[in-house]
Amino acid sequence: MLAPDHEENVILRRFGLSQARLIGEGGEARVFALDENRVLRIARPGASMDSLRQRQGLAAEIAKSAHHLPFATPHIETVEEVEGRAVAVERRLAGVPLAHLFETIEGRQREAVLTSYLDASAAIQTIIPDRPYVGELGGGHPVRADSYQQYLGKKLEAIRAEAPETFFAALGPDIVDALPDCDAPALVHFDMFAGNVLIADGRVSAVLDFGETTLIADPALESWSVVAYLDPQISPNARPADRALAMAWLERRGLAAAYPAARRFIAAAWTHAHDDPAVMAWCRSILIEGR
Incomplete structure (x- = not known):
């Protein structure tokens, strides 16, 4: 720093x-x-x-x-x-960022902390702000709609408007058409990567930075996103074993089958982050290189 x-x-x-x-x-x-x-x-x-x-x-x-x-x-x-x-x-909230702990914790302690992180992503949906729409809660130009499918279509238009030209060919209708529908939208942080989560006494003690990315959407989007954010470009100190544990967690909740499509949508949604080389490399690896 x-x-x-x-x-x-x-x-x-x-x-x-x-x-x-x-x-x-x-x-x-x-x-x-x-x-x-x-x-x-x-x-x-x-x-x-x-x-x-x-x-x-x-x-x-x-x-x-x-x-x-x-x-x-x-x-x-x-x-x-x-x-x-x-x-x-x-x-000031208690705890150490999970991104820092990834450098030091091992064994069962690591598995317990990671499981607490994943469980916290599922708990976010139980915070229910009263909103008459689906979509972003704030930001300069929030994308909102009356239904989740309508939101996804409008969101894809907004993504294409902001994305670098190199991504255009990868941002076709399949990005949202492949996602499951949702009839019970709930709160999604959507930026709950390891740097925005604090750990104390072996569990999540705080979730930080609810902001412009926070929205009302499919609550599974939160769980899919925290697993995606364990990719090496976003969490360089996360390990293959961490990602395997996270995928098993998704499997137990019936969320694994839709994860590849959700991961592509999540990467598409971050193509606006032009000034973040790590995020741009991550988006390219998923959307263009197909990794």
């Missing part, structure tokens, strides 16, 4: 910190430890305050419905603009 840049240092000083420990980063933001109980999320340049406020509202809504879950969800205390950057103060 890179040290804070000039703007980030100015923002950190505004919050009374001459220096701060960077504890996480992704395509949308970098996260610094503010104190024992809070973190400071500094959005990447160009991120809008509206997006951050949407995230704050969604986090509050999800928290109201998530008390039954064995893991925590985000709580955003404040949002503001500092030095032209969108900044949020959030409650």
Whole structure:
């Protein structure tokens, strides 16, 4: 992880910190430890305050419905603009990112943690925001429809509009036609990769970053996506044995047969991530190279 840049240092000083420990980063933001109980999320340049406020509202809504879950969800205390950057103060959640633990844990402990991760993906669907549509909950131009099949068709149009030209031939109607229908859509995080999941005491302690990818869709999409995100380009420290365990987990739930089609749709949905080389390599491997 890179040290804070000039703007980030100015923002950190505004919050009374001459220096701060960077504890996480992704395509949308970098996260610094503010104190024992809070973190400071500094959005990447160009991120809008509206997006951050949407995230704050969604986090509050999800928290109201998530008390039954064995893991925590985000709580955003404040949002503001500092030095032209969108900044949020959030409650600090306990645990270590699963992506980091993949480097060290072994044996039965590894299997237990991975199973907890997979089980958490199935639990997300029990958080039910009240929405009269299927599709994205936020974002600048959310794709929404009255039914899941209608959503898939509109989503494919949006994917093709944003994807690099090299993907066009791979983004035909079969991307969505091959997916099963769903008559009971539910909440799907859709960005629940190992970096957005915290582990404490051998199990999932928190799921982070509900945001622009979060939607109402087939709840199985969550489970298919977390298995897909164990691919080497997304989770380089995950092992073939981890992927085998995940596939067996899908098999036990009757979700394995549709996984190849779902994985292609998931990769198609991420072709907009032009500035993330790892994600682009992953999309190419699935959609163009057929791996």
